[in-house]
Amino acid sequence: MSTNDPSAPAFPMARCPFSPPPEYAKLRDEAPVSQVTMPDGGKAWLFTRHADVKAVLSDNRFSTDSSKPGFPILSPVRKAQLQSETPKAFIRLDPPDHTKFRRMLTKDFMVSHIEAMRPKIERIVNELLDRMEAKGPPCNFYEDVALALPTVIISDILGVPYEDRVFFQERSKDRLNYAGDPAASVKATQELREFIGKLYDEKLKDLGNRDDLISRLISSQVLPGHMTRAEAIANIDLLLLAGHETTSNQISLGVLSLLLHPDQKEALVKDSSLVKSVVEESLRFHTILHFQGVRVAVEDVEVGGHLIRKGEGVLALLNAANRDPSVFSSPDEFNIHRDGIRQHVAFGFGVHQCLGQPLARVELQTIFTALFQRFPSLSLAVPVEKLEFNQGAAVYGVKSLPLTWTPKTPKPKRFFSVDVSKCVGGGQCVVAAPKIFSQSEDDGLVQILDDNPPPSEYEAIREAARLCPVLCIHVDK
């Protein structure tokens, strides 16, 4: 194949709802490194093998700097968007500049830091699910939960007012719609950066009293002169965008896959330790950043036995790599029990691997665990064929996800219940209601002698509940 093959197929190719374009599999078999024609007529090399994609992404001779000649341009919107993003966020920089800026942001997203946030994330998930339950079926799960969760969290980390969410959510969508209007994308980018600029200036005035990522970035990086205001805004802009738009789509698609595979959903409900596998398989299977892995060679490089010349664009596509049958057997099946489940590159690979992946993982784990426990009867409220997907967007996902469930019928009421895990063996209940409570000989913890007491004991049980120093006896009202 020559380096400028007029018969090179057009890119992007049409994808299926749950799979990359079928051409990728064919190319992987027949011509794993092959040329495609970009919408602007330029050429780029498409990599479809897992090993090749990793090789490209971990090789610094491939640049992510979109201003370098030869960088493949996915669409007119993408072109406009890349040009309007000045200065560039660290994702579009190569080492050593990339390294410098990324390091300034690493700490907040480290595993230990995110793990400490887990209880908070669980609390927020429970609150969102409480609201969903209270509103009753059906719901638009994408908007009510999937988008709300990462938006609350990233707003909290950055210190962006949650009240402004509609503003930045809408603009993020316009910006990432590669199939839309270039002017709208540019306008959205500008408005977002202005919005963050204002926020930046407000925080600057009141630095001592705030502890959010933006304020810390200002005090520890901008004021000492390691970073300019514009650079800080560019990177905050990226974190805000990447922090909500990606995870929300990943949540929706993961939930959808579990609903379409009830046996795997049941396995998760029975054994919540499977949630890590559910998350990894959802990441692999959907690979929502289905256009990521675009680079340009800055030197001649050989990859997979193929010479890429300086100035040639490459598409080391994550979603092609994640369906490589030499790494993932039956790659087009969603299977949380598969071997090598963590081999996927859904978060990218190499120095640009996702900064926020520990956060995304905890968010996904938390919602997948809680959702199906809370709503065992959860199901799609529309036929799956009716769902609409963001075909041309940078971040793949479902436009809305209507779900329904059977509201719980209240259980037959017991007069009282006891949370033994809280008991400290004070014995107050035994004194108050000796016919109902006793204490274990071995550990002093409460034992229930009669869980269906006659009404004559009700007053004694109420007294026991009031006297218990850890409030572990609950009397139903």
Next chain:
Amino acid sequence: MTQIEGITLEEGTLIVGTGQAGFQLAGFLRDEGYAARIRIVGDEVDLPYQRPPLSKAYINGECDAAQLTFQSRDWYGKRNIELVLGTRIHRIDREHQYAEAVGGARFSYSRLVFASGARNRHLPSVDSSLSAVINLRTLADASAIRDKLMDVRDVVVIGGGFLGLEFAAVAAARGIRVTVVEALTTLMGGRAVSAQVSDVVRRYHESLGVSFLFGTSIRTLHELHGGRLDMATHDGHRLQADLALVSVGVIANEELAHQAGLKTNAGIVVDEFLSTSEPTIAAIGDCVLLKSRFSSDDFCRIESVQNAVDQARCLAKTLTGQPTAYDAVPWFWSDQGGLKLQIAGISAGTDTTVIRGNPTERRMSAYCFRSGRLIAVESVARPGDHMIARRLLSAGTHVTPAHVKDESLDLKSLLAPRAPKPDAQPTDETLRSSRLIASGVDNPERV
């Protein structure tokens, strides 16, 4: 020594303090058939309520104030117990046997019982009038904290005792950044918790994201523009936070007793029947200083629910003609997030500690010995150890470090066979053991 052989005197019993000890005493007196007037007077305005959940479930919004109330107003009416809230006693006239409230109201008594509790200690370096400086003792304190926790990002906890750590666990679980400043080198040193248990607790809190500064204290604290606090420690750390909790122990409310000429010494001194130096006046609960066979010191003051309840139960018997010496094993618990600490005995004075279980799994007990004698057992997630420890200590069973080191030995086997349950004609010995059992071991009968 006491002249209270079941004689019903017209003026009845006046209980000063509406905390748990006072509330329980009133109920137990009625249970024992006490027929005279019972009045409980205190300066708090809320119906008597549970304090332990304030620093745990309540500030975290897991229960509401109504659930903390021991009994409804109706109950006091039905049991003929008069509750006088919002009233501070400021003077006792022993000669004429009345207590006088601020404003002049007089409450005459035949028996006066101090159940006046304790109050939080303040730090001279900390201006407790600042709205960001918080104290946690009363329901009102806890309600204010519960609201403030809604939008704080970081807190400093001054003092790493039970209260401070319970608060820290709640705050950290809500994603609030917590720094605990502790003057000693271990946690809960006020309770003489062993270094090993302190270590387990510290590591647990660190896993929640709590940071610690040990061996130092707050040198200065001032308010920044906007209400945030800026603090400096004696060893040169600077801290800023939205809130600071001062949890550096308590002071017994003994002033009233002292002014009345009763013997006090950082606590109201009582004998084994809980009587003060004046036979018509007794004291129970946190405010009491007494000799205990469970303490290494001559006198001790015990702040716990167990102590309040067991002393109330004991005094109710004495006041109804069944003189009963107080001899219950002290025990404590602390719920810090997901970690449950239970302590039997008083470990101050420990010279040897033997560990059972696995500290890295946060499932262990520290057996504390002094001069070869078991004085306390501190358990994390080992309620069985705790319960047996209460029985071993109560019975004064000889337990050696070698016994404890041998993990195959069931320490329960060291106990003498159980005394039979008290029958209709209790001997002194069974009466004594049933009373101990009623402090929470296993006797389902009302005693």
